[in-house]
Amino acid sequence: MTTATRSAVPAPPVSARTPLARLRRAIVDGWTMTRRNMTHVVRAPEELILYFSLPIMFVLVFGYVFGSGMQVPGGGNYREFLLPGIFVMTMLNGLGATASGVAFDLSRGVVDRFRSMSMARSALMTGRSAADLLRALLEMSTLLVCGLLVGWQWRDGVGRALLAVGLLLLLRVAITWLGIYLALLVPNPDTVSVIVFPAVFPLTALSNVFVSPDLMPRWLGAISEWNPLSATVAATRQLFGNPGLGADSWPAEHALLLAVAWPVLLIATFAPLAVRRYQRLSR
Amino acid sequence: MTAFEVRAEGLGKRYGPTRALDSFDLAVPTGTVHGLLGPNGAGKTTAVRILATLLRFDAGRATVAGFDVARQPDEVRARIGLTGQYAAVDETLSGRQNLEMFGRLSGLGGRAARRRATELLGQFGLDGAANRSAGGYSGGMRRRLDLAASLVRPPRVLFLDEPTTGLDPRSRNQVWDIVRALVADGATVLLTTQYLEEADQLADRISMIDAGRVVAEGTPDELKSMIDGDRIEVVVRDAADLPRAEGIFARICAGKPECDPELRRISAPVADRVAGLIGVVQALRDAGIAVEDIGLRRATLDEAFLHLTGRRPEEAGEPVGAVRKVVPA
Ligand SMILES: Nc1ncnc2c1ncn2[C@@H]1O[C@H](COP(=O)(O)OP(=O)(O)OP(=O)(O)O)[C@@H](O)[C@H]1O
Ligand SMILES: [Mg+2]
Numbered sequence: 199m200t201t202a203t204r205s206a207v208p209a210p211p212v213s214a215r216t217p218l219a220r221l222r223r224a225i226v227d228g229w230t231m232t233r234r235n236m237t238h239v240v241r242a243p244e245e246l247i248l249y250f251s252l253p254i255m256f257v258l259v260f261g262y263v264f265g266s267g268m269q270v271p272g273g274g275n276y277r278e279f280l281l282p283g284i285f286v287m288t289m290l291n292g293l294g295a296t297a298s299g300v301a302f303d304l305s306r307g308v309v310d311r312f313r314s315m316s317m318a319r320s321a322l323m324t325g326r327s328a329a330d331l332l333r334a335l336l337e338m339s340t341l342l343v344c345g346l347l348v349g350w351q352w353r354d355g356v357g358r359a360l361l362a363v364g365l366l367l368l369l370r371v372a373i374t375w376l377g378i379y380l381a382l383l384v385p386n387p388d389t390v391s392v393i394v395f396p397a398v399f400p401l402t403a404l405s406n407v408f409v410s411p412d413l414m415p416r417w418l419g420a421i422s423e424w425n426p427l428s429a430t431v432a433a434t435r436q437l438f439g440n441p442g443l444g445a446d447s448w449p450a451e452h453a454l455l456l457a458v459a460w461p462v463l464l465i466a467t468f469a470p471l472a473v474r475r476y477q478r479l480s481r
Numbered sequence: 482m483t484a485f486e487v488r489a490e491g492l493g494k495r496y497g498p499t500r501a502l503d504s505f506d507l508a509v510p511t512g513t514v515h516g517l518l519g520p521n522g523a524g525k526t527t528a529v530r531i532l533a534t535l536l537r538f539d540a541g542r543a544t545v546a547g548f549d550v551a552r553q554p555d556e557v558r559a560r561i562g563l564t565g566q567y568a569a570v571d572e573t574l575s576g577r578q579n580l581e582m583f584g585r586l587s588g589l590g591g592r593a594a595r596r597r598a599t600e601l602l603g604q605f606g607l608d609g610a611a612n613r614s615a616g617g618y619s620g621g622m623r624r625r626l627d628l629a630a631s632l633v634r635p636p637r638v639l640f641l642d643e644p645t646t647g648l649d650p651r652s653r654n655q656v657w658d659i660v661r662a663l664v665a666d667g668a669t670v671l672l673t674t675q676y677l678e679e680a681d682q683l684a685d686r687i688s689m690i691d692a693g694r695v696v697a698e699g700t701p702d703e704l705k706s707m708i709d710g711d712r713i714e715v716v717v718r719d720a721a722d723l724p725r726a727e728g729i730f731a732r733i734c735a736g737k738p739e740c741d742p743e744l745r746r747i748s749a750p751v752a753d754r755v756a757g758l759i760g761v762v763q764a765l766r767d768a769g770i771a772v773e774d775i776g777l778r779r780a781t782l783d784e785a786f787l788h789l790t791g792r793r794p795e796e797a798g799e800p801v802g803a804v805r806k807v808v809p810a
Pocket of ligand 1: 523525527528
């Protein structure tokens with residue numbers, strides 16, 4: 199026990215000074231934190247079951263319960279219309295998991311250690327964001343398989359289908375940062391999950407996930423067309439070659455642009471806000 | 482610039498109406514152990530968290546390792562280790578995964594982090610539990626893992642907030658050995674404790690704090706002597722000799738003698754222990770007073786604390802297995 203400190207360990211690092219060194223540090227530390235999050239999943243695999251079962255349930259319940267008797271403007275199979283919406287809904291559903299996961303993390307003592315070390319300030323959050331992206335990848339694969347099983351398909355080639363998946367994952371990253379920021383505002387895992395639901399529900403209802411905005415009252419249709427979720431849904435419908443592309447309104451015609459712009463805007467807003475908030479946490 | 486590795490001047494921290502710290506001053510020379518001793522709620526944790534850059538403060542100034550805590554927190558963080566009052570490890574990860582992660586986060590490469598983790602697990606007697614979740618560790622094991630985590634990169638300044646609370650005597654001695662080894666390597670340690678014995682054993686200097694203020698500061702010996710210093714105690718054989726003996730005490734000793742006729746005992750504080758004792762023995766023999774027992778009794782830190790604050794420091798209870806040291810003459 200008497201040689202606790204004598205070892206071949208190099209002297210304490212001088213904290214990163216140049217922007218490049220900082221960036222390098224942010225990436226290395228972010229990756230360490232990503233691995234931490236993934237280890238959590240491996241050590242507590244119950245969570246994985248949720249990640250697989252929820253998308254399956256969504257496809258089955260919504261596909262078959264609402265599947266028949268719903269109208270698609272311009273004609274087409276409702277289930278094929280619905281699935282891109284389900285994909286987006288699953289992505290949005292990650293908001294609660296992210297927010298309560300981060301809030302749980304923040305309520306633990308280990309954050310004190312992170313904050314007393316000279317690691318990159320952003321690492322806790324970028325690590326979470328990257329790990330959530332990997333989870334989302336898992337969810338997406340499940341969703342695509344389930345979709346194919348119930349008769350959904352992409353009609354315009356693998357390339358455009360992969361692009362659609364890319365847009366869905368981009369949306370998930372934006373939602374992750376929103377969730378991280380919410381958790382920093384309300385760093386209590388129980389409270390934050392209660393707050394998330396009332397935010398998620400109307401966002402889904404006031405979108406083109408279940409019903410085309412053309413079939414809604416005018417003002418409601420306008421709201422749901424500008425909804426960030428609708429942008430991704432419309433864009434992926436377009437890329438997958440699924441029915442229900444909607445009328446000739448500006449947002450409907452520029453769905454691809456909006457499906458990139460909305461998430462980028464959200465990330466550019468909430469990522470810096472979250473990192474700033476973390477830095478000042480209980481200081 | 483200064484020889485002080487940790488320095489605080491007039492630190493103030495309020496929580497609503499509570500003044501957790503109030504004009505708190507501290508100066509810890511490089512390479513020494515400084516103890517913060519105080520009862521529950523005295524402000525020990527608050528002081529440590531401020532110095533470790535975790536908590537903002539309202540007033541005053543603080544530097545650690547030569548860097549301003551408020552303005553250069555990153556420079557401070559690169560040079561400190563912190564073992565807080567409550568273990569700060571990831572409870573889902575195993576002990577080894579924790580140490581590897583903290584190693585990487587403090588700038589070690591993958592292989593170096595793995596090697597350091599193995600080394601620390603061995604030194605802290607955690608090899609057997611290395612691959613179990615830290616959440617399943619006993620309190621003592623978690624403390625040791627926490628301490629190991631703050632040493633992955635040997636820090637220049639180590640903050641320890643009640644490092645041995647809840648440890649059995651063996652683990653406690655191990656922690657003490659680790660602290661001594663660190664200091665032998667040139668590190669500076671600031672530790673808080675409610676246990677007088679711990680401060681007495683480890684600290685070069687002690688600040689006694691109460692209600693957010695430093696009420697006394699000095700070496701353990703200085704603090705003990707701050708009350709009345711050491712005392713000479715004599716039990717005479719014949720109670721009739723007491724008045725004469727009291728006269729001798731009054732002449733030789735530094736302070737007013739106290740007399741207990743029931744026990745036939747007189748005691749008085751003395752400035753110079755050896756000279757005082759010899760003087761009293763000589764004078765009693767010259768006066769022909771028969772003595773049953775004679776001795777020097779040193780004050781304990783406990784008494785010093787009681788004297789300074791009117792309270793005992795360990796109101797929360799005695800440490801497990803701790804034996805208060807009574808220094809015999
Ligand atoms: N987050 C907080 N909100 C409100 N009051 C606080 C907070 N943290 C500490 N305090 C108050 O500040 C004072 C000092 O607390 P601190 O934790 O520093 O004491 P301590 O000496 O470490 O006590 P202990 O021996 O119990 O650990 C106490 O009165 C405490 O109630
Ligand atoms: Mg405390």
